[in-house]
Each structure stands twice: as C-alpha cells, then as structure tokens.
Amino acid sequence: MSLVGEHLRLQLAPGRIAIDDVSVQLNAGEVLALIGQNGAGKSSLLNLLSGEHVANAGQVRLHEKPITDWPGEDRARLLAVLPQQHSxxxxxxxxxxxxxxxxPHGTGKRRDDAIVAEAMALCELSDLAQRNIHEISGGERQRVHLARVLAQIWDAQPEGHRFLLLDEPAASLDLHHQQMLFQAVRRFARRGVGVLLVVHDLNLAARYADRVLLLDHGRAVCTGRPADVLTIDTIYTHFGLSVTVQPHPHHDCPLIISH
Amino acid sequence: MTLSARTFAWLLVPLTLMSALIALTAGPSGLSVAGVWQALWQPDAGVNGLIVWQLRLPRLLLALCVGALLGLCGALIQGLFRNPLAEPGLMGVSSGATLAVVATLIFAPGLLALLPNPLETLARPAIAFIGGLIATTLVMLLGRDNTHSPLRLILAGVAFNMVAAAGLGLCSYLASNEQLRTLTFWTLGSFGAATWQAVGVTAAILVGIALLAWPLHKPLNALLLGESECRHLGFQVPRLKRRVIFLCAAGVGAAVAFTGIIGFIGLVVPHMVRLLVGPDHRRVLPLSLGFGALLTLWADWLARTVISPAELPVGIVTALLGGPFFIYLIHRQRSTGL
Structure with missing residues (x-):
C-alpha cells in the first residue's frame, strides 16, 4: 500500500531535465521530507507523484495502479495535494x-460540515470561518488551504491508504503555526496517511520526518533516517553550507546549527 | 453587503413579475396596468388583446429569455476564466455569432429563405451557435498560455473582435440599403422583431442550457482555486472547459440569433450577483439567470420609454450603462480582491 515512483524522468524543456532517474516510495503512515536547494527538483518530483506532470520515463503508481489510470474522483479521495502558491x-x-x-466525497452535508469544522479547528481557523479569504493574512490563507486538503482526506477510505503531498507548507507560517502544521501532519501519519512534504528548514525535516530524500540537480542523492542523511558532509556538499550537527537536547533527532 | 441567496431569489420573483406588468404598459399606444391585466386574460378582446398578445408579450418573454441566457453564460465564462472581467463579448462569442448570422444574411440570403418556416427560425440560432463556437475555440487556441494568466486570452479575444468588426464592416459595405437596416439591427441589438416562434426556440434553448450548466457548479467552484487544484479535487479540467465553451456558444448564439448583440449583461449581472451572495456557483449560476432576465427587462423598458414614442436599440442602453460599470470594476479590482 504505497505511492511509488519508479525511475522517473521529467524534461521540462529541451536540455532542461528537472528529474533524472529518481525512484521514490511513500509508504502508508510515514512522513517523508524532500530536501534540496532551490531548483533541485523537489516540486517537480512532487508534481510527478501527484499526477500533475506526466513523466517522460518511468511510472507513478498509487496502490499498484498507474496514477493516470485512476478515475479523477477516486484518486481525489485518496490523494490530496497542497501546492506552493494559491491564486x-x-x-x-x-x-x-x-x-x-x-x-470528491458523497458523504452528505451533515458529515461534510462536521469535517470542515474539525479541520478548521485543527488549523486554528475557527474564529476566521466567516471571514473573506482576501481579508486575512498570507499565513492564515496558507492554513485555510491546508485545512482544505486535510478535509479532503479526513476519513479512512475503503480503497486503501490515503496520501498527502505538501509543497513548502511551512513557508509563510509563523513558528507557532509551523508546529501546529507538523503536529497535524504527524497526527494524520499516525492514522495511516503517507505524507510527503517539501521543506527548506532542515531542522523541521530532522524533527518531524521519518525519512528524508535529498535531491540535487534532479537526482536523488540519498534517502534515509534524518540522522543518517543530515550529516556535516552531505550538508556541505549539497547545500554549500558549513554546519555543526549535534543531538537535539529534547528530541531524538539531529540539530543543525549553521556557522 | 451580503444577502442570503434565498432572500435574493425570493425578491427576484415578485420584482420580475411587477416589472413585467409595468413593461407591458409601456409603448406607443399607452395602456394602463388595468388594461394590460384585462387584455392578458382576454387575448381575443379587441386591439388591446392584439397589442399585448402579439407584440408586447413575445417581446417581453424574449427579453427575459435572452437576458437569462446572457446572465447565465456570463457567469459560466467568468468562472471558466477565473476572471470577473471576462464576458462572452470579450471572448469573441457574440461577435463570432453575429458575424456568422450577418454574413449568411448578406451573402447567402436565399439560403435561409429556402427552408420551410419553422426550420428557418431554428436555422438562425444554429448558424449563430456555429459562429460563436468557432470564435471561442479560436480565441482559446490563440490565447493558450502556460502561465495560467488570462491576459493572453483577453488579448486574443480583442484581436478576434477586431477581425470580426472588419468582417461586419465588409458586410455593411457590400450590403444593399435594405440589408443595411437589418445589419444595424444586429449590431445594436433589439427585441423589436420578437415572435412567438423566436420565444419558443429561445426558451427551449434556455431550459436545456440551464439544466446542463447546473451540474457544473462544483467543478467551476474548484476551478476558481486553479487548474491543478481543480484536478486534485478529482475533476477533469479539459472536459469542463469544453462543456462551458459549448454551452456559452449555444447560449449566446441563441441570444444573438434573434436580438443581435446585447453587451454587458453577461458582464454586469454575475458580478452584481457575486457582490450580493458571494462567489459560490451554486448560487451564482441560478441567480445570474434570474437577475439577467430582470435587468434585460429593465433595459428594454428603458429603451422603449426614454425617447417614446420612438425607441432606442436596447444594445445602446446596455452599453451606456455597462461601459461605466466596467470601468468601475477595473478600478475596484485594483483596490480589493473580487
């Protein structure tokens, strides 16, 4: 039960290869963080897995079935995507x-209203429920869309495990709401949802992800537990950054301090 | 300002009925409300019955149907382009449909006359529909843009409208005096030529389009989030686009076929509806239909009373009212979201 991409290759323009032979497996109940510099191919990989882009080579499969073969509505009940920008x-x-x-659901108005209320409560939006989307701040708007994708995959589905793809969900959030976001993500993972997220803050990746996948120039460099991937050497090689890595004083994960 | 959609809908019905009654009294041979009322129930009673049943009632109903079509199509196309400034006219639907009908009337006048009478009434909206469909498809193809910005599309619409205007100019240059009058009627818009047949055809098309458009309210709402979001919510965006364009070409084609170009209803109506009840298409689609009918009825009433006993083409009235409103919209869009 997983969302799998095998030997994916994506060419956006002649001579511009965004993703070059990357394989990735997102398992039910795990949080996988995509890390890498700007232009490393994180969003492209996410777009391939969501079916937004079609791979030039390789295949994406959701529960063993090619993502392109899924009827739209069935796929939408299992796979929710939060894009980077909203318009x-x-x-x-x-x-x-x-x-x-x-x-995508036919669960009836009463159930839908209850889920919407719960999703808004989870994202600390209950007080803003009746506000115009243009009158709230960018970070609040980001939480609105987060609540929307969470509501989309709120309940377990008979067809199989659910997956959630988040493209830089923490980008415009303050520290409190970053924590709220990742706690929500962990909560969904505990319920069996496979979460893939693009994240720039390596400490957030280290603390909340079960696994990280490091991309560089469209290639997968390495994947594994945060403590194994986020080392002084890899960070220097692939981010061009000198750092100190030490055990986190309160959590079982590495803490990265830039010099 | 917000208004519950239900209140709005309940206001629309009596308002439309009252306006209809008043509109029926307007005209060169002044009739009182009581006179109109009497004539409505006694269609065979004298001149008044004839005036009401053969002249004013078809005109009134055609105005209502055409207005409903324009309002609904405006809401559909604004939803499709995720831009409240989009309008069937801007996308070339109206001019494409008009050009097709006018060109047929000028260059192949015998073609329509060949058909037996009921078919002739049907042929016009069919030609207008084909013209509108070709126009929108062309504009969509020319305006395709990877950045998801509607700018290219609107420019493509402007370019198409120029070419269509040139085509209309050519038609009027080549037209005989008699044809020229018909042509003026098409480009300015009027409900003057309303017949019961035209009312029947337009009403049938309105019912069909309304029924086909209703299930689109969910995908259209999802599309407002963006094309990818719409697909992530399980909808098929290309199919949705095709349907909306098809419906708009048919709706605007039917409207144009019997009344010529009546601009700005499709722009103004969905916009005002959204200001009152918010952008949810579940409410915007039916209320745009109802409000479009009412506003067009008012416009036609104005067109008939301002310089009474003569009358203005209704297209001039809507353009006079709609133009300034459009500028207001652009100004507003700069300051707040729509």
Missing part, C-alpha cells in the same frame, strides 16, 4: 474554501 481571485469565505475539499 484565488474570488471572495470566498474561509469555511467555503475548506468545504471545497469535500467535493
């Missing part, structure tokens, strides 16, 4: 945007 031009209310996440 909502129309003055929806917060609760209405979150409710869009329930479109």
């Amino acid at each position: 909502l031009n129309f003055a929806f209310r917060v609760a209405e945007v979150v409710a869009l996440g329930r479109y």
